[in-house]
């Protein structure tokens with residue numbers, strides 16, 4: 003019969019077929035190979051287990067029960083009855099032959115809180131295997147012994163007392179193998195449950211039990227034991243239980259009844275006669291059983307020395323790696339949103355605590371299954387997992403720290419910005435930080451505090467991550483930034499103080515320069531000195547706020563004074579740009595206005611030359627005044643430009659008027675720093691000014707000559723004109739042409755008079771007349787000159803005139 007014979011089993015158990023769960027799988031096949039799904043097209047133990055979460059989550063809370071015994075001794079029948087499994091049972095009609103091949107496994111389906119994994123092992127003493135029988139029997143027996151906590155020894159009643167019977171050989175094998183295992187150190191006893199089949203009751207069970215125990219002891223005594231176990235007893239390693247079942251065929255009802263009673267002993271954990279007590283259980287977690295079974299069988303198969311602790315370690319290594327991976331993946335998923343936030347350049351607040359939480363969750367999820375495995379191995383793997391998680395967290399921590407560094411710099415910049423205002427106003431220099439050194443100290447501390455708080459918050463507790471170097475770098479950076487800012491602020495303060503001084507002296511300076519009195523420099527020097535002294539106190543106080551050394555303060559004040567001088571020179575240069583206008587004004591005040599400050603009316607009695615020269619001198623004096631800065635008392639009387647009466651060729655000689663004086667630089671050694679207008683600029687000014695005033699001089703002359711020529715006509719001359727001109731008057735009246743011309747001229751004169759244009763017209767006409775007269779005069783003089791020096795030519799002229 004094949005291994006899938008199900009029909010007979012379901013009927014023989016008496017359990018309704020629908021309640022039977024057909025979860026039996028071949029773990030080791032007839033050839034001693036572990037059944038793998040892909041090879042055999044059969045369901046493997048692995049895939050069967052993977053569908054049984056209820057079993058996998060049992061941890062240590064399950065028992066493995068295996069059955070050993072002669073072939074066709076009703077092992078599968080019994081297992082199915084006890085555990086509601088569906089192991090294949092031989093069809094008795096087809097004869098006694100091997101049904102169970104290799105090792106089958108199934109999970110008990112008993113409607114009980116207890117969980118059993120049942121191993122149905124190929125019968126011993128079978129005809130099918132032949133020569134290899136002993137070897138295979140040893141291997142499967144060893145495999146069953148390693149895995150199971152309860153080992154059922156199934157035996158025929160008639161085999162008891164027969165020392166050569168198969169059951170004795172089986173016991174010997176089991177004991178030998180057990181010693182082999184115990185040499186490698188074991189932890190608990192295994193229960194050997196003897197089930198005597200076809201017990202007809204003729205020999206009481208107790209007697210059978212005694213016989214069996216005798217046999218057991220004999221076998222144990224005869225065993226060649228390792229040194230350390232020479233004096234050991236079989237009871238040191240095994241507990242024994244004995245029970246019997248009636249003949250299944252002859253007494254089916256009693257058989258089922260007894261089987262049912264036996265079944266009950268697997269249901270109630272609290273009952274005294276409960277068979278698979280906890281103390282017999284192995285320390286292999288349910289979820290590692292498959293891997294462990296695999297390892298054990300592979301080791302047995304290859305005839306290697308079976309070292310159970312090593313097997314457990316190997317299992318732990320394998321399983322713990324799986325748990326590590328599963329826990330780590332879970333950690334990666336939970337870390338994802340945090341990672342994304344940090345990688346986007348944002349700060350994750352409370353990173354440290356969150357990290358610790360994730361680490362703990364990860365380790366807890368690992369510990370739960372891993373704690374059931376080999377403790378040292380599980381601990382090592384746990385430590386590896388912890389390191390891996392911490393490394394990942396550390397990478398993110400480093401990124402967060404980089405960002406935090408940048409953020410701290412921004413934080414610092416914001417603090418600066420808040421104090422100095424917007425960039426625009428800061429650049430314009432209007433914003434000065436008061437009490438700088440105190441402020442800077444606070445800003446630095448706030449930035450450090452900001453960094454430290456988040457950094458501390460980002461360290462996973464107990465991770466021992468150090469950020470002190472970064473913090474030190476930040477401190478240095480902020481110190482440097484503050485130094486630069488301090489320089490900047492000092493420069494701004496210097497400018498501010500300079501501006502204050504010039505704001506204060508600005509208006510008075512304009513007034514003084516406009517007045518341009520001879521004591522102009524004395525007044526400017528006093529003005530500047532007052533302003534400097536007044537502001538110096540404030541400046542010193544402000545400098546002290548910057549926590550600068552005393553000598554630096556002194557140097558700064560010196561620079562402040564010297565810069566003020568420079569700026570004054572600059573201001574004076576600006577003021578000197580209006581010099582031509584001021585000179586013109588000064589000249590006109592003197593030349594064009596009389597003593598009563600009324601427009602001057604030139605008469606032939608006026609000494610134009612002297613007045614003109616005096617007016618020009620007064621105006622040109624301004625060039626000297628504005629050309630050189632005189633702030634010291636001994637410099638007030640100093641002249642930079644002066645008149646050189648002797649020289650007519652150098653510098654700017656007078657081109658009009660009566661003066662031939664030149665305007666030249668003083669021979670005194672001067673400080674070039676104080677020069678406002680250079681000599682060349684002065685000469686250019688003089689030249690332009692003199693050219694400009696030449697017209698004034700000419701106009702004055704013209705005005706005098708005009709007034710001389712336009713004096714009143716005497717009355718007698720008018721009477722004489724009437725008497726002598728009577729004929730011409732009448733001729734005009736009589737001649738229409740003359741009359742019209744006279745009317746036209748008369749009308750023109752009347753219109754000019756009415757429009758008040760007669761004076762300009764006369765002025766123009768008289769000028770024209772004077773010009774013509776002058777020209778005629780020049781021609782006459784030239785002719786005279788020629789005639790005096792060249793008589794011939796005079797003769798020739800005379801001749802010509804003749």
Ligand SMILES: Nc1nc2c(ncn2[C@@H]2O[C@H](COP(=O)(O)OP(=O)(O)OP(=O)(O)O)[C@@H](O)[C@H]2O)c(=O)[nH]1
Nearest residue numbers: 073074075076077078079092094100101102125250
């Ligand atoms: N005499 C007797 N026969 C039984 C008993 N239990 C089962 N059988 C019969 O014995 C035959 C073999 O039963 P299995 O349960 O297949 O025996 P097995 O030990 O599992 O057989 P293998 O797996 O091949 O070693 C079947 O025909 C059963 O009906 C029993 O208690 N006494």
